[in-house]
Amino acid sequence: MTVTAPPVPRRTVPPRVAPRRPRPAPGSRGLSPLRLLGMAFVWLFTAFNILVLYWLLTATFKTPIEIFTKPFALPYQWFERGDPFRNIVYAWNNAGFxxxxxxxxxxxxxxxxxxxxxxxxxxxxxxxxxxxxSNGLTNFIAIGMGIPFQTVVIPLFIGMAKLNLTNSLFGMFLVYVALSIPFTVFLLTGFFRSLPDELEEAASIDGASPLRTFFSIMLPLARGGLITALILNAIGLWNETLLALVFLNENANFTLARALFSFYGAASYQSEYGGLIAGVAIVVLPMLVLYVLLARRIITGLTLGAGK
Incomplete structure (x- = not known):
């Protein structure tokens, strides 16, 4: 007599549930009134800046009469006379640029x-x-970012005068470095915090000193942050005027912004508004071109340091 085994019940597999879709970001569902207002403000601000830049570029090649009578028209008279760069040459020669x-x-x-x-x-x-x-020291250094440097100009000038460092490019160098350190340290701390700890541990196991680890491993990895800090400081110092106005009083030591400030009085007295605007363009355009070329690197560097 053959005994048959009872049938094995089949295991039912539960249906697979689709993964939940991530929630959309706030404000991404449709066009809310607040989002429309923000977009309108951004586009109006952008259009205003483009209009100002267009006026600056066209006024650089105009006569004073054209600047006031046809502010947004294309330049004509200097081109007709065959001397389109007259204002630029005038500003360069008379302002000591x-x-x-x-x-x-x-x-x-x-x-x-x-x-x-x-x-x-x-x-x-x-x-x-x-x-x-270290956290307290970092916060203490960050406090320097919140102190307007205009409030320390007078005591700084008195101290620099006692050291005979006024009207000196070396004195300006010291002032620039001292006033820019808080922001730069605060910026770079974000990059160094984002680096993995395993690299330092591996270097320590291999017998590398902290100094060698810093120069051989950490600095190359933080290259993006270093370049970002370098570019931002260069743009800020290039456009700096107040400190140069306070500490420099000889033409041989003038920076571009300081030379432009001195040129303003002479150009206004002679009604050379075309040359004055050309001087402004000479000061502004190099950093504007630099920022346009390196904007992607700057934004990437800032978001990398903040995101991690």
Missing amino acids: GRAFLVTVVLVAVSSVAIVLVSAPAAYALTRLGVRG
Whole structure:
């Protein structure tokens, strides 16, 4: 007699549930009134800045009469006379922009590099070396970002005068570096915090000192942050006027912004408004072109340091 085994019941597989869709970002469902208002404000602000830039570029090649009577028309008279760059040549020769341009390039380049060289080790020590009270020190340095430098100009001038560093490019170099360190340290701490700890642990196991780890491993990895800090400091120092106005009083030491301020009085007295606007264009356009070329790198660097 053959005994048959009872049938094995089949296991029912529950139906697969589709993964839940992520919730849309706030304000992304349709066009809310607040979002429409924000978009309108952004586009109006952008259009206004483009209009100002267009006026600046066209007025650079216009006569004073054209500037006031036809502010948004294309330049005509200087081109008709065969001398379209007359305002630029006038500003360059009469404002001393040749030497001022060289002084500004050297001063801004050296100051920006020095700021990064000082701020990078400080940011690394505050974020990676476990220094006691590093959070408090970081906050203390960040407080310097909230103090308007206009409030310290007078005591700073008195101290620099006692050290005979007024009307000196070296004195301006020291002032630029000192006033730019808080922002740069605060910016670079975000980049050093984003780096993985395993790299330092592996370097320590291999016998590398903290100094060698910093120069050989951490600095190359934080290259994006260093470049971003360098560019932002260069743009800020290039456009700086108040400190140069306070500390420099000889034409041989003038920066571009300081030379433009001195040129303003002479050009206004002679009604050379075309030359004055050309001087403004000479000061503004180099940094504008630099920012346009490197805007993607700057934005990527800032978001990387903030996102991690």
